[in-house]
């Protein structure tokens with residue numbers, strides 16, 4: 066029986082204009098063995114619908130061709146199934162692909178899918194929504210909001226969004242959160258929870274995080290002064306954010322965040338901006354619940 070392999074392509078990810086050529090794929094997936102289907106998302110979140118259709122159409126491998134946002138759309142439909150996720154990194158940061166050592170060159174990434182070596186990775190859950198790389202609240206979400214508004218999906222765009230968020234950062238945020246019923250933290254600068262050890266472009270806030278350890282890495286940065294914000298940014302670039310004494314970092318299987326009613330507390334989920342509607346946020350990890358195709362000989366970098 067022919068194996069169905071589907072490619073879900075985000076044409077707008079990264080620098081944009083992403084295309085895959087059926088002719089270029091056929092040498093890797095012989096037509097006696099595979100049927101190949103290419104699908105392009107025409108709008109935000111359409112990749113979710115396209116993936117659900119692909120599942121009904123009997124795909125055994127579904128390849129997310131984009132960045133962490135596209136991976137989130139596609140992989141969210143595959144958690145707990147036997148369908149394998151392939152990745153072709155067309156995004157700007159490509160954090161998850163990089164953590165999984167998937168080559169950035171399209172030809173090489175296709176060759177990896179052909180080899181079909183699979184590892185099961187942990188998946189994060191925030192209320193009813195999955196995440197695969199990381200989620201963040203506070204300054205992190207501000208950056209993503211500005212990044213999306215700028216429509217410049219490159220590292221330069223990310224740096225510009227960071228500078229804008231820094232300039233506009235308001236002291237009078239007036240938000241209080243409790244983590245696992247602890248004392249209330251007033252105006253936290255950032256709460257970051259990561260499954261993966263990379264945010265993209267080799268930048269990491271949680272360099273010790275692993276996709277295979279059944280744990281989430283948590284980083285809590287309280288309210289800090291602007292000079293300390295700059296110091297934090299620099300330490301992040303050298304993958305040593307924990308050098309800032311104010312930071313609390315630990316690993317956990319789950320946590321609960323309660324925010325004071327009435328205040329907004331924005332978030333980012335795998336690099337996409339989200340408004341948090343609930344006052345109670347439950348975050349947990351589902352161990353090894355997604356099969357992903359990785360390069361032969363892949364081992365956890367941690």
Ligand SMILES: Nc1ncnc2c1ncn2[C@@H]1O[C@H](COP(=O)(O)OP(=O)(O)OP(=O)(O)O)[C@@H](O)[C@H]1O
Nearest residue numbers: 078079107108110131132133134135156157158159
């Ligand atoms: N045709 C489209 N037009 C606009 N947005 C789209 C389209 N197709 C997909 N999207 C959305 O684009 C968003 C961003 O995609 P993605 O994260 O893959 O790229 P990226 O942000 O450039 O990469 P990275 O997350 O690795 O930095 C996703 O939320 C996805 O739903």
